[in-house]
Amino acid sequence: MTGTQISYYFHCKRHLWLFSHSINMEHNSDTVALGKHISDTTYTRIQHEIHIPSEDGDIVIDFYDAKSKIIHEVKKSDKMEETHIWQVKHYINQLEKKGIIGVTGEIDYPKLKQKIQVELTDYDREELAQIKNEISTIIESEILPEVINKPFCKNCSYYDLCYV
Numbered sequence: 001m002t003g004t005q006i007s008y009y010f011h012c013k014r015h016l017w018l019f020s021h022s023i024n025m026e027h028n029s030d031t032v033a034l035g036k037h038i039s040d041t042t043y044t045r046i047q048h049e050i051h052i053p054s055e056d057g058d059i060v061i062d063f064y065d066a067k068s069k070i071i072h073e074v075k076k077s078d079k080m081e082e083t084h085i086w087q088v089k090h091y092i093n094q095l096e097k098k099g100i101i102g103v104t105g106e107i108d109y110p111k112l113k114q115k116i117q118v119e120l121t122d123y124d125r126e127e128l129a130q131i132k133n134e135i136s137t138i139i140e141s142e143i144l145p146e147v148i149n150k151p152f153c154k155n156c157s158y159y160d161l162c163y164v
């Protein structure tokens, strides 16, 4: 389970299914980054990102400040979205599973000149487990979810596959 899959779960279930079945139409896809082999079991700084091996799949964090225990995520988007928050909650949860307690997150939106603070509550932990179960169900299904006919489909890399 990766932050990217959580993002696609909120974005479009069909996109999640296609991506998770390695049907990739993006040359610059996160698949490339996520597919890098990470043999080290400790944190590895690769350029500006940090790759953390995890039992649920390696996670890629923009930056982790170990001193203040804050995960920093930078979003180029000009819109704040719920999915960004759940991605960071997922990262906090993964660090917890590694015994790193008391971590919080901060999402930076340079275009909006705004920041969001993210915490993981007990309620979130349950919600996250539910989300992950639903993601597993979607991925394991042999049935491709229906197209969603949203305006943003036109900008999706799977547009041709879905509509043409």
Ligand code: SF4
Binding pocket: 011, 012, 013, 014, 015, 146, 147, 148, 149, 150, 152, 153, 154, 156, 157, 158, 159, 162
């Ligand atoms: S084109 Fe639309 S329906 Fe198809 S995967 Fe992308 S977002 Fe989903």
